[in-house]
Amino acid sequence: MGLIGLFLASCGNGNGDRQAAAPQEYPLLEVKPEDRSLSVKYTAVLEGRQDVEVRPEVSGLITKVCVEEGARVKKGQVLFVINQVPYQAAYQKAQASVATAEANLANAKLSLDGKEELFKEKVISDYELRTARNAYASAEAALLQAKAELRDAENNLSYTEVKSPVDGVAGMTSYRIGALVGPTMSDALISVSDNSQMHAYFSLAEKQALELTSKYGSTDEALNSFAPIGLELSDGEMYGEKGKIDVISGLVDKTTGAVSLRASFPNSDGRLLSGGSANVILTYDRPASLVIPQGATYELQNKIFTYKVVDGTTVSTPIEVFKINDGKEYIVLSGIEEGDTVVAEGAGLLKAGTRVVAMKENGAKQEDKK
Numbered sequence: 001m002g003l004i005g006l007f008l009a010s011c012g013n014g015n016g017d018r019q020a021a022a023p024q025e026y027p028l029l030e031v032k033p034e035d036r037s038l039s040v041k042y043t044a045v046l047e048g049r050q051d052v053e054v055r056p057e058v059s060g061l062i063t064k065v066c067v068e069e070g071a072r073v074k075k076g077q078v079l080f081v082i083n084q085v086p087y088q089a090a091y092q093k094a095q096a097s098v099a100t101a102e103a104n105l106a107n108a109k110l111s112l113d114g115k116e117e118l119f120k121e122k123v124i125s126d127y128e129l130r131t132a133r134n135a136y137a138s139a140e141a142a143l144l145q146a147k148a149e150l151r152d153a154e155n156n157l158s159y160t161e162v163k164s165p166v167d168g169v170a171g172m173t174s175y176r177i178g179a180l181v182g183p184t185m186s187d188a189l190i191s192v193s194d195n196s197q198m199h200a201y202f203s204l205a206e207k208q209a210l211e212l213t214s215k216y217g218s219t220d221e222a223l224n225s226f227a228p229i230g231l232e233l234s235d236g237e238m239y240g241e242k243g244k245i246d247v248i249s250g251l252v253d254k255t256t257g258a259v260s261l262r263a264s265f266p267n268s269d270g271r272l273l274s275g276g277s278a279n280v281i282l283t284y285d286r287p288a289s290l291v292i293p294q295g296a297t298y299e300l301q302n303k304i305f306t307y308k309v310v311d312g313t314t315v316s317t318p319i320e321v322f323k324i325n326d327g328k329e330y331i332v333l334s335g336i337e338e339g340d341t342v343v344a345e346g347a348g349l350l351k352a353g354t355r356v357v358a359m360k361e362n363g364a365k366q367e368d369k370k
Helices: 002-021 085-120 126-159 206-216 219-225
Strands: 024-026 028-030 033-054 060-065 078-082 161-163 168-170 190-205 230-233 244-252 258-266 277-293 297-300 303-310 313-321 329-334 341-343 356-358
Touching: 033 168, 033 230, 033 329, 085 126, 126 161, 190 206, 190 277, 206 244, 206 258, 219 244
Parallel strands: 024 356
Antiparallel strands: 028 341, 033 190, 033 277, 060 078, 078 161, 168 190, 190 258, 230 277, 244 258, 277 329, 297 303, 303 313, 303 341, 313 329
């Protein structure tokens, strides 16, 4: 009985060894460099380069509206005219005051010259000479004051023509002829938006922003590293012009923990509207990268692993991957090298030490060629 039991035991072990030695079929992949281009979308708010509220600097009734809503305007173009009559009168009065002051100064000069001659001849006292000099100085000061008032009146008269401070597009206005306006009014007469260049404002997580500055050494170098970016409009269509990230905020939003960035886009045709929304698309070009399918990986304790095949046996290998992916592949930064073979699919069902063989397209095992 002992010999029979020993014989059966030895037969059972032989079958188990043969079953364990049988390799399993899996699709295998030899890792080699490939070019990849990845993109990420970020929600953005669009703003024009300048949105300027136009306000009057003098008070009065509007006598003329020179702009149409939505029209393109040039810097210095007259938009509204405020009643000029009182300001023209003030200007003419100031001109008269200057003329009077000039005449008074001339008379004071004549008087002073005469007093100086009389003083030399000892006809008048020193007190009278000093009095004439003071009168001349007072006439000079009066002329300076009159000229200042003239400039002030001239400025006020010019302010009756409310002009556009920038090139841009005129907004909407509710002010018409006869409306009383002034510098203290709460609402602007009109807004002018310079939309020739649009800014798209979006945010990155603080960690991503720190990675950029850490990788490139400074904010300026990080800005230079960005490739031209795309813009997806709210209707899903791609904008025809590329933009450039030109500002990275130096502050972290305490509420969201994000860092703001600004990208600029040309807008010569006026298609982009200030206040609109869009998606900026950042592209990351990764030439000659090691790429494996995500099905070739599994996660354990927030780390990513893949199975390398070494001498026909799986070896669990931790890898570091690029932070951005397309949902189908990983770009591997470290852990595997060019020429390594990995299990391309079903990594989550495998264990380390499993013998595997490459699966052919017809499902048959790959035979060794001798």
